[in-house]
Amino acid sequence: MRILVAGATGVMGRALLPRLQEAGHTVFGLARTPHGLLDVSLTGATPVRGDVLDADATLRAVREARPEAIVNLTSAIPRRLRVHPEDWAENDRVRVEGTANLLAAAHEMSVRLFVQSSAGYVCAPRGEDWIDEEAPLSTHPFLQATLRMEEQVRTASVPGVLLRFAALMAADAWHTQQSVAALRRGLLPIIGDGSAYLSLIHVDDAVQAVLCALARPDVAAGRIYNVADSAPARMQEVLPFAARVLGAPPPRTVPTFLARMLAGALTLEVFTASYRLSNARIRRELGFEPRYPTYQEIWTQIAQVVSGQDFVPSTDLRA
Numbered sequence: 022m023r024i025l026v027a028g029a030t031g032v033m034g035r036a037l038l039p040r041l042q043e044a045g046h047t048v049f050g051l052a053r054t055p056h057g058l059l060d061v062s063l064t065g066a067t068p069v070r071g072d073v074l075d076a077d078a079t080l081r082a083v084r085e086a087r088p089e090a091i092v093n094l095t096s097a098i099p100r101r102l103r104v105h106p107e108d109w110a111e112n113d114r115v116r117v118e119g120t121a122n123l124l125a126a127a128h129e130m131s132v133r134l135f136v137q138s139s140a141g142y143v144c145a146p147r148g149e150d151w152i153d154e155e156a157p158l159s160t161h162p163f164l165q166a167t168l169r170m171e172e173q174v175r176t177a178s179v180p181g182v183l184l185r186f187a188a189l190m191a192a193d194a195w196h197t198q199q200s201v202a203a204l205r206r207g208l209l210p211i212i213g214d215g216s217a218y219l220s221l222i223h224v225d226d227a228v229q230a231v232l233c234a235l236a237r238p239d240v241a242a243g244r245i246y247n248v249a250d251s252a253p254a255r256m257q258e259v260l261p262f263a264a265r266v267l268g269a270p271p272p273r274t275v276p277t278f279l280a281r282m283l284a285g286a287l288t289l290e291v292f293t294a295s296y297r298l299s300n301a302r303i304r305r306e307l308g309f310e311p312r313y314p315t316y317q318e319i320w321t322q323i324a325q326v327v328s329g330q331d332f333v334p335s336t337d338l339r340a
């Protein structure tokens with residue numbers, strides 16, 4: 022299949038381009054800078070220039086690639102710990118306007134499948150209960166644009182599938198590197214009683230989920246899938262294990278009120294919310310089988326790759 026990947030230069034895109042080519046697809050990667058275009062071409066995929074916030078440029082890029090499927094992995098998630106509502110503005114635009122521009126271009130090309138990345142966080146946290154794809158949605162202000170984007174894909178004229186990813190874990194991902202840096206310096210504590218569930222997804226398995234959807238477009242069209250590890254665990258189990266495999270000191274426990282002062286109420290709400298995402302549907306319907314099904318396997322792989330590499334915690338983490 023001819024496939025255009027938007028967000029080709031991101032963590033997931035970089036891992037996806039070679040895997041798509043190995044699977045025999047003809048792959049195009051959308052990039053908005055000369056550096057990004059070069060990165061795409063180095064993978065063997067064909068670079069096409071475009072910014073998803075520019076409707077004309079997006080249409081030109083899609084016409085050039087003439088894809089049968091589009092994978093939208095674009096986002097602009099803020100790289101700060103203490104996040105303010107305005108920090109989300111660009112991400113909200115990429116989600117809503119960018120996705121609308123790509124969907125309009127996809128319509129013109131009559132694509133067979135539009136694969137859209139979303140996040141498990143669009144669901145309301147549920148404590149110990151499992152979260153499946155029908156679970157109630159979040160009312161958190163940071164997530165409303167992502168919910169609007171989901172609605173656009175669900176109601177679009179082209180067949181679309183929504184992949185709700187758990188927290189993405191990759192040795193080259195900024196958020197993972199920040200967790201490593203913070204754990205090593207004793208700056209990533211267990212908050213409160215640590216009972217919140219964490220759902221993770223290794224980048225190789227996130228990529229596998231995209232490949233599964235593209236392999237069965239007729240099944241995937243119109244569906245929503247959680248893409249998560251198979252055994253989400255509590256923060257009080259995950260963080261000490263991660264610290265151990267990194268050779269870091271055991272994480273301290275910090276009362277919720279103190280974490281709120283340090284990180285801000287809105288950020289804390291996201292970090293301490295309990296997400297026990299079920300991956301049952303994507304396993305059943307698309308044959309997804311994670312290579313890293315537990316936090317132990319995920320963190321062990323990350324620790325091996327980052328061994329010997331030092332990452333500097335962002336300034337607001339150190340503050």
Ligand SMILES: NC(=O)c1ccc[n+]([C@@H]2O[C@H](COP(=O)([O-])OP(=O)(O)OC[C@H]3O[C@@H](n4cnc5c(N)ncnc54)[C@H](OP(=O)(O)O)[C@@H]3O)[C@@H](O)[C@H]2O)c1
Nearest residue numbers: 028029030031032033072073094095096138140186188189
């Ligand atoms: N990270 C997580 O924990 C997590 C969890 C759930 C879901 N997701 C979702 O999974 C997807 C992939 O995440 P990721 O970690 O791979 O993201 P990432 O590394 O931050 O990459 C974002 C990509 O979007 C591109 N982009 C941003 N604005 C653009 C624009 N206006 N026009 C064209 N391209 C633009 C970036 O291009 P440049 O290189 O030019 O900046 C980059 O290729 C995203 O949709 C993300 O929201 C992530």
